[in-house]
Amino acid sequence: MRKSTERKRPKTNPAFAIVVDGETEVWYLRMLKRNEPKIRVTIKPEIPDKKSIKEQYNLVCDLSNKEFTKVFWIIDLDSVIKEDNETPKGKESPLKIFKKYRAELKANPNIVVIVNNPCLEFWFLLHFKKTSKYYGSCSSVEKELKNYLDKYEKTQKFFTKQDNDIYLKLKPKLQVAIENAKALGSYDEENSKKAMCEMELLFLSDELKKLFDPKP
Template sequence: MGTDDLLKKRKAGAQESHKRNTKNLSPKQVILIVYEGEKTEKNYFETLKKQLNLTNANIIIDPDSNPSPSSVVKYAKQKLKQNPNEYDAIYCVFDRDRHRDFNKALNMVKNTIIQTIVSDPCFEFWILLHFNKTKKIFGISGGSPCKEVQEEKAFRKNVKNYAKDYDFKEIITQHLETAINYAKEINSQNEAQRQTPYTQVVVLVEKLRELAGDKKG
């Protein structure tokens, strides 16, 4: 066999191997995360995406400008209707807080691929769990439950100069596993009985870690 023939044979073999490898690659999952209109959730999940190096999934983080649970779900359903075969999963992230349409929002996702990710009283409770495990009921004095979460000693100590555009990189890097463990423990007691506080953000976080192949965070 001549040199040219040998090179052609090797090239053909390499091309065939590439075709087989490409064929065996799993398509990227497309995950849509819809959240209330503040930047907090977006900043957190965008940072988490980078920390997990999520390259094998397409995570779309999309805000809804109307900060109410039913509006968030409505927006997600519109996205699903526009592209019914686009998404592998859709998550609606919103607060329990004192929204009057909360139960309506939960009913709106029935018989869909949409999953609600609720924090009671608010997303900031999930952030608090990165540092402190508490079953304290917030808002019983009549004030803002979410504001009371942010006024917790552990929150003020560890999340300094908190704002909607806060950089969560250090918190996620150092304390994510703590938040997951605390959330699971509290949820196992409170969520099933619809008692406050609890947060389902841990469900979404673990889904993203699973997609990234990250078992330890």
């Protein structure tokens, strides 16, 4: 198993590497950085060539040994469950592998694992609605989201439109989303059908909370 190690960080502006498994996360994170000029943090989304749990984990470990202040690993649990369901009998369960990786990475304070169940779009939905409903697929969340985001579509054009991108659409309700996400609690390893969103771990990280936490 690959090991991540703690390194002394240079005294420069903080830099975050964020490992994701899809373009939706990349577009959203880029728009976050584009629209928040006060963020003195380099945010670099990273997608591994192969998106299996093992490949994502390997990338997290590799990046943690480079000059990043923190490495975030954003997991869409529906992807893990899908991979788990497609795994032939006799092979180790990807869901069990993820749980093992997550437990191991907890020992490194420079790595933060963020679990969304089913997907990042649930985070978008929490900007408009406080809910603990479990959505079995990302498509079901997207369907609900369209009730609040007019003409929502999972395309780069929609997410990155100048002066009307996904982050700007959601920003007025960001504090609502953070509180709604916190209300759901932490990832429950024993319940893969628990609605979950841990995106507040990014926005309320030590490096960003002065901008996004309204509490003194």
